[in-house]
Amino acid sequence: MKKQYIIPIFVPHLGCPNDCIFCNQKSISGQKNEMTKEKADKIIKNYLKSMNKEDAQIEIAFFGGSFTAIPEEKQEELLQVAYQYVKNGDVESIRVSTRPDAISKPILRRLKKYGVKTIELGVQSANDYILKRINRGHTFADVKKASKMIRWNGFRLGHQMMVGLPESTRLDEINTAKQLIKLKPKMVRIYPTLVIKNTKLEKDYEEGTYKPLSIVQTVEICKDLVRMFADKNIDVIRVGLQTTDEISDPNNEKSEVVAGPFHPALRQLVESAMWYDAIVGKIKKLNVKVKEVEVTVNPIDANNVIGHKKENVLKLKDTYDVDLVLKQDKKVKQGKSKIEVTKTYTD
Numbered sequence: 001m002k003k004q005y006i007i008p009i010f011v012p013h014l015g016c017p018n019d020c021i022f023c024n025q026k027s028i029s030g031q032k033n034e035m036t037k038e039k040a041d042k043i044i045k046n047y048l049k050s051m052n053k054e055d056a057q058i059e060i061a062f063f064g065g066s067f068t069a070i071p072e073e074k075q076e077e078l079l080q081v082a083y084q085y086v087k088n089g090d091v092e093s094i095r096v097s098t099r100p101d102a103i104s105k106p107i108l109r110r111l112k113k114y115g116v117k118t119i120e121l122g123v124q125s126a127n128d129y130i131l132k133r134i135n136r137g138h139t140f141a142d143v144k145k146a147s148k149m150i151r152w153n154g155f156r157l158g159h160q161m162m163v164g165l166p167e168s169t170r171l172d173e174i175n176t177a178k179q180l181i182k183l184k185p186k187m188v189r190i191y192p193t194l195v196i197k198n199t200k201l202e203k204d205y206e207e208g209t210y211k212p213l214s215i216v217q218t219v220e221i222c223k224d225l226v227r228m229f230a231d232k233n234i235d236v237i238r239v240g241l242q243t244t245d246e247i248s249d250p251n252n253e254k255s256e257v258v259a260g261p262f263h264p265a266l267r268q269l270v271e272s273a274m275w276y277d278a279i280v281g282k283i284k285k286l287n288v289k290v291k292e293v294e295v296t297v298n299p300i301d302a303n304n305v306i307g308h309k310k311e312n313v314l315k316l317k318d319t320y321d322v323d324l325v326l327k328q329d330k331k332v333k334q335g336k337s338k339i340e341v342t343k344t345y346t347d
């Protein structure tokens with residue numbers, strides 16, 4: 001199978017007509033200046049130089065602001081640069097991320113003309129009250145309409161949702177996942193809400209009207225969401241924001257994060273918690289006092305079974321007095337496992 005690479009090009013806030021209360025796009029993208037065709041070309045060239053193009057599936061991704069809401073000439077300028085690399089065969093496709101209310105037939109026609117294959121929509125929540133509370137500027141009806149248009153026009157659809165938004169409950173987040181599943185995305189990203197400097201959310205946080213989720217709460221809800229999407233074969237391509245100088249531990253000097261469940265390995269925490277649940281579920285089903293359990297997984301899953309800083313091993317010992325023995329076997333499919341009780345206290 002070909003290895004997938006993404007060349008990310010961040011197009012900051014300039015396109016967005018909105019001001020979501022959690023967003024300071026300039027901090028998120030780690031880039032305060034406008035993106036130009038020259039800069040985009042340089043980024044692509046530099047990435048290509050560092051990649052082994054043999055057996056690689058390379059995609060250029062315009063992330064950051066709302067790509068299809070930036071001025072048309074700017075979209076054309078950036079897409080033309082990226083499309084050169086699709087035409088010469090160096091790059092396989094292009095993806096953009098945007099707002100649901102910045103999708104229309106002419107926009108989709110333009111994206112198609114330049115070889116865009118994937119469109120990711122920032123959804124955040126399916127609850128219109130929450131969308132209004134965060135000043136999102138669109139409703140969930142816009143998400144439905146845009147998602148259908150994207151699929152019907154032959155693009156791969158992606159969704160981005162958030163957990164821990166102001167006044168959002170666990171039920172809202174589960175419901176958002178259910179609503180998204182109905183719209184048949186190929187992939188989703190799940191982001192925790194972080195309090196970023198110079199945003200309305202920072203004010204709310206300081207005034208005590210917004211309380212962010214803890215890391216444990218974030219892991220608990222993300223675990224359920226990942227499971228729901230995985231059950232429907234929807235790829236969860238990211239859990240948590242990418243760590244950059246600005247999006248990093250609030251104690252770092254350069255960090256723009258004031259508070260919230262930032263963790264550099266949030267995805268691993270979530271996956272490990274899922275493995276822990278699977279192992280404990282197996283143990284609880286048996287009518288014996290388990291002393292040792294042997295878990296065989298694909299090497300790719302090994303770290304997640306052990307857990308971040310061996311958390312699963314320690315928790316199993318502390319809570320159930322069970323020793324976890326890990327075995328790796330390439331023949332076991334990724335995400336699958338053989339869980340066997342190898343010692344009981346009656347042995």
Ligand code: SF4
Nearest residue numbers: 016018019020023065
């Ligand atoms: S729509 Fe996106 S870019 Fe615009 S303010 Fe909201 S989160 Fe930021």
